[in-house]
Amino acid sequence: MAEQLQIRIHGSDSVPTLVYLPGLHGDWTLIGRFRKALAGRVRFVEITYPRTLTWSLEDYAAGVEIELARHGITGGWFLAESFSSQVLWPLLLRKRFGAEGVILAGGFVRHPMIWGVRLAEYFCGAISLGLLTRILFGYARIARLRNRHSPDAKSALDEFLARRTRLDQQAAKHRLHLLAENDPCEIARNVNVPVYAIAGLFDPIVPWFWVRRWLKRSCPALREYRSFAIQTTMSWGMLPTHPRNLCSDG
Numbered sequence: 001m002a003e004q005l006q007i008r009i010h011g012s013d014s015v016p017t018l019v020y021l022p023g024l025h026g027d028w029t030l031i032g033r034f035r036k037a038l039a040g041r042v043r044f045v046e047i048t049y050p051r052t053l054t055w056s057l058e059d060y061a062a063g064v065e066i067e068l069a070r071h072g073i074t075g076g077w078f079l080a081e082s083f084s085s086q087v088l089w090p091l092l093l094r095k096r097f098g099a100e101g102v103i104l105a106g107g108f109v110r111h112p113m114i115w116g117v118r119l120a121e122y123f124c125g126a127i128s129l130g131l132l133t134r135i136l137f138g139y140a141r142i143a144r145l146r147n148r149h150s151p152d153a154k155s156a157l158d159e160f161l162a163r164r165t166r167l168d169q170q171a172a173k174h175r176l177h178l179l180a181e182n183d184p185c186e187i188a189r190n191v192n193v194p195v196y197a198i199a200g201l202f203d204p205i206v207p208w209f210w211v212r213r214w215l216k217r218s219c220p221a222l223r224e225y226r227s228f229a230i231q232t233t234m235s236w237g238m239l240p241t242h243p244r245n246l247c248s249d250g
Helices: 032-037 057-070 082-094 114-126 129-146 151-162 166-181 185-190 208-218
Strands: 006-010 017-021 043-048 075-081 098-105 195-200 222-228
Touching (some): 006 057, 043 057, 075 082, 082 098, 114 166, 195 208, 208 222
Parallel strands (some): 017 043, 017 075, 098 195
Antiparallel strands (some): 006 043
């Protein structure tokens, strides 16, 4: 069902809760290695967004809140990847979820290159599904080689490819349009929970150096910003394994 937000919960509520909000792809299919690394340390909550062509960012935030509340999850940390940083800001503004802190993974406030977002939106709509599928299958072959000893990782890649449909492509285009129109700077200036940020050292989609500069100048809640010599989206298992240690104060 395209309009249904989905949730999966791993672990006990006796440990800290970390809610993962996915990137532009909109689902949990690329987070498996990171989830496995955190097993037993946090209650890991995964979100998959509906492939909607009508939701606003407020609708995304409300959908996350409603589904978390339905499962009795009322507080914890957010891990917001890329696109979901734009869902995170209205979540913090609404204050209906008891956020203890947030981690931006390749995330941002207002995207530093709006023209690039609009260009990506155009190409996302113009590229054929067949070409997109061939590109993704190329990536999958490399990823399968890297994870040849992990059946779980290969299964997740198969799920990732299976979800890349024409509707999924249109939903990604819609999300890019939302990014291009959004400016949550005022929210970020006034947020009152700790903000941490991580980014891949080379990220052609979100140039982290501009994001870091803005956050350091204009977001008093920022505690630390780290860049890694890996692409965050594809290498979760290599990152530290506790939400407070993803970006520590020390």
